[in-house]
Amino acid sequence: MIIALSGGVGGAKLALGLSRVLPPEELLVVVNTGDDFEHLGLSISPDIDTVAYTLAGLANREVGWGRHDETWSFMETIEGLGGETWFRLGDRDLALHVERTRRLRRGESLSAVTEDLCRRMGILQRIVPMSDDPVRTRLLTEEGWIDFQDYFVRRRCEPVVKELRFHGAETAQPHPTFMAALADPALQGVVICPSNPFISVEPILAIPGVRDALVACKAPVIAVSPIIAGRAVKGPTAKMMTELGLDPSAGTVAHRYADLLDGYVIDNADMAEVVSIDARVTLAQTLMTTMEDRETLARTVLDAAAVLRRRK
Amino acid sequence: MIIALSGGVGGAKLALGLSRVLPPEELLVVVNTGDDFEHLGLSISPDIDTVAYTLAGLANREVGWGRHDETWSFMETIEGLGGETWFRLGDRDLALHVERTRRLRRGESLSAVTEDLCRRMGILQRIVPMSDDPVRTRLLTEEGWIDFQDYFVRRRCEPVVKELRFHGAETAQPHPTFMAALADPALQGVVICPSNPFISVEPILAIPGVRDALVACKAPVIAVSPIIAGRAVKGPTAKMMTELGLDPSAGTVAHRYADLLDGYVIDNADMAEVVSIDARVTLAQTLMTTMEDRETLARTVLDAAAVLRRRK
Numbered sequence: 001m002i003i004a005l006s007g008g009v010g011g012a013k014l015a016l017g018l019s020r021v022l023p024p025e026e027l028l029v030v031v032n033t034g035d036d037f038e039h040l041g042l043s044i045s046p047d048i049d050t051v052a053y054t055l056a057g058l059a060n061r062e063v064g065w066g067r068h069d070e071t072w073s074f075m076e077t078i079e080g081l082g083g084e085t086w087f088r089l090g091d092r093d094l095a096l097h098v099e100r101t102r103r104l105r106r107g108e109s110l111s112a113v114t115e116d117l118c119r120r121m122g123i124l125q126r127i128v129p130m131s132d133d134p135v136r137t138r139l140l141t142e143e144g145w146i147d148f149q150d151y152f153v154r155r156r157c158e159p160v161v162k163e164l165r166f167h168g169a170e171t172a173q174p175h176p177t178f179m180a181a182l183a184d185p186a187l188q189g190v191v192i193c194p195s196n197p198f199i200s201v202e203p204i205l206a207i208p209g210v211r212d213a214l215v216a217c218k219a220p221v222i223a224v225s226p227i228i229a230g231r232a233v234k235g236p237t238a239k240m241m242t243e244l245g246l247d248p249s250a251g252t253v254a255h256r257y258a259d260l261l262d263g264y265v266i267d268n269a270d271m272a273e274v275v276s277i278d279a280r281v282t283l284a285q286t287l288m289t290t291m292e293d294r295e296t297l298a299r300t301v302l303d304a305a306a307v308l309r310r311r312k
Numbered sequence: 313m314i315i316a317l318s319g320g321v322g323g324a325k326l327a328l329g330l331s332r333v334l335p336p337e338e339l340l341v342v343v344n345t346g347d348d349f350e351h352l353g354l355s356i357s358p359d360i361d362t363v364a365y366t367l368a369g370l371a372n373r374e375v376g377w378g379r380h381d382e383t384w385s386f387m388e389t390i391e392g393l394g395g396e397t398w399f400r401l402g403d404r405d406l407a408l409h410v411e412r413t414r415r416l417r418r419g420e421s422l423s424a425v426t427e428d429l430c431r432r433m434g435i436l437q438r439i440v441p442m443s444d445d446p447v448r449t450r451l452l453t454e455e456g457w458i459d460f461q462d463y464f465v466r467r468r469c470e471p472v473v474k475e476l477r478f479h480g481a482e483t484a485q486p487h488p489t490f491m492a493a494l495a496d497p498a499l500q501g502v503v504i505c506p507s508n509p510f511i512s513v514e515p516i517l518a519i520p521g522v523r524d525a526l527v528a529c530k531a532p533v534i535a536v537s538p539i540i541a542g543r544a545v546k547g548p549t550a551k552m553m554t555e556l557g558l559d560p561s562a563g564t565v566a567h568r569y570a571d572l573l574d575g576y577v578i579d580n581a582d583m584a585e586v587v588s589i590d591a592r593v594t595l596a597q598t599l600m601t602t603m604e605d606r607e608t609l610a611r612t613v614l615d616a617a618a619v620l621r622r623r624k
Binding site: 070105 | 352353382383385387389390393395396403406407408410411413417428429433
């Protein structure tokens with residue numbers, strides 16, 4: 001079995017690649033929920049939704065969020081009624097949020113709701129939230145502390161970030177399926193997908209017990225760099241690194257995972273960084289444009305894990 | 313000024329007629345909220361919405377609820393996710409419910425939210441809920457007490473009704489705009505629209521002070537019969553009358569309003585009932601099919617009020 005730790009778009013791309021080269025029962029995708037928020041009275045889990053839509057073949061690959069078969073009557077109408085429109089909710093996407101919210105209010109856990117809704121979307125792989133307890137990423141900017149979606153969507157990542165905190169992480173329980181899989185002798189590897197380390201991966205690592213379990217894990221832990229030649233494929237990763245006083249490079253990301261990393265996959269463009277990385281490095285094309293790119297990178301990661309398993 | 317008491321479809325038709333023959337500032341539509349309910353976490357006010365969509369020119373006249381420019385992506389998708397689909401919510405209609413719910417949760421009153429949303433829909437007339445306090449119609453059927461929408465939509469009015477109760481009515485405050493208008497010397501008449509007496513008009517009359525204020529009102533109170541030749545134009549009015557042991561006739565409706573009625577408009581088909589009605593009766597075509605029908609009936613009601621004002 002393979003565990004993939006994922007945030008939104010970049011992580012979902014590799015999770016999709018993995019889902020296409022592994023039998024469905026051999027992939028467990030553990031998803032960041034630090035981006036989750038309440039909007040218009042609805043419980044929204046953007047990263048879970050991106051991973052689910054991606055694995056279900058429903059994702060809008062052009063914009064990187066939402067569904068490809070979306071309609072916008074709700075948004076058009078609520079705009080005319082003076083409602084909030086900064087977070088775009090398509091008519092079909094809304095159904096997922098309304099149904100999830102109804103079931104959460106009825107007392108079901110986020111993971112139970114996610115499991116059932118994913119099954120109904122035809123997804124055969126397991127997708128679990130990092131925790132059923134709420135964790136909320138907040139950012140200290142020059143304008144003070146702001147909520148993640150205010151930063152990410154409403155402010156388009158413009159405010160300069162000085163610090164991040166994951167509210168609730170210290171008392172959250174990691175999802176038991178995740179922890180059980182980490183301790184499972186059948187585990188073949190843990191893949192840290194090419195997601196933003198600060199806002200997608202570190203919220204997962206911030207939950208008590210997760211980092212230790214990854215360090216102790218008998219299977220190799222392999223990350224894929226979200227940085228190619230000093231730039232992020234999508235999103236504010238490189239911008240945040242600069243603002244936090246870090247060099248925006250593949251090596252910098254590896255250092256943040258140094259204690260738990262066995263292998264690291266970086267882009268061919270970053271060959272010069274190999275010397276600075278304290279893990280077995282694999283060079284590959286990490287930019288995933290086509291479906292073939294996703295599958296090829298997935299195979300590269302699984303091959304690297306196989307080599308590391310023999311060594312570990 | 314004219315006050316129109318209205319439920320959903322039938323009432324909204326006459327309210328539309330009145331809105332087209334009166335200056336906008338001279339019409340106040342007071343709407344039943346006994347049908348209101350919470351569904352999928354949303355606060356839904358079906359009669360307010362039907363009146364608002366009707367006056368805004370947005371109503372779907374074929375089915376008698378919702379909007380004519382509706383799309384159904386949300387409903388299609390939530391069905392695939394195993395969500396509840398017995399109450400049909402279009403994508404645009406949903407925007408109204410989401411925005412209303414958000415503002416109610418923020419502490420705004422139903423009337424304040426209604427006023428603003430109606431203004432944004434381009435409605436110039438005033439539409440006020442009968443009360444800002446929750447009143448919920450429940451029905452005792454052969455299967456026990458059930459909520460209004462369970463009876464009306466989910467069960468398609470099939471259960472036999474033995475009794476109705478308006479929960480919350482006894483402690484609800486009538487809307488102050490309604491009560492002020494009833495006491496206003498400029499009031500020219502109160503029109504009880506051709507809505508179901510049991511589920512649309514009597515919830516309004518059940519609020520403490522309303523019935524007395526209508527009796528004491530200096531302006532004439534005129535009802536339009538929702539029954540034509542023993543049958544309801546739409547909905548379960550005649551069926552409920554039979555189940556409650558009443559004769560389904562225009563006269564029976566008049567008797568329920570006997571203490572407060574000055575005038576009564578019945579269909580030409582019910583001429584024989586004139587003798588049994590203790591109010592000044594006007595015969596008219598009360599079936600409103602075309603827009604001209606709505607306007608003509610509105611003028612008939614206003615003319616009857618003018619005659620009664622001179623007598624009262």
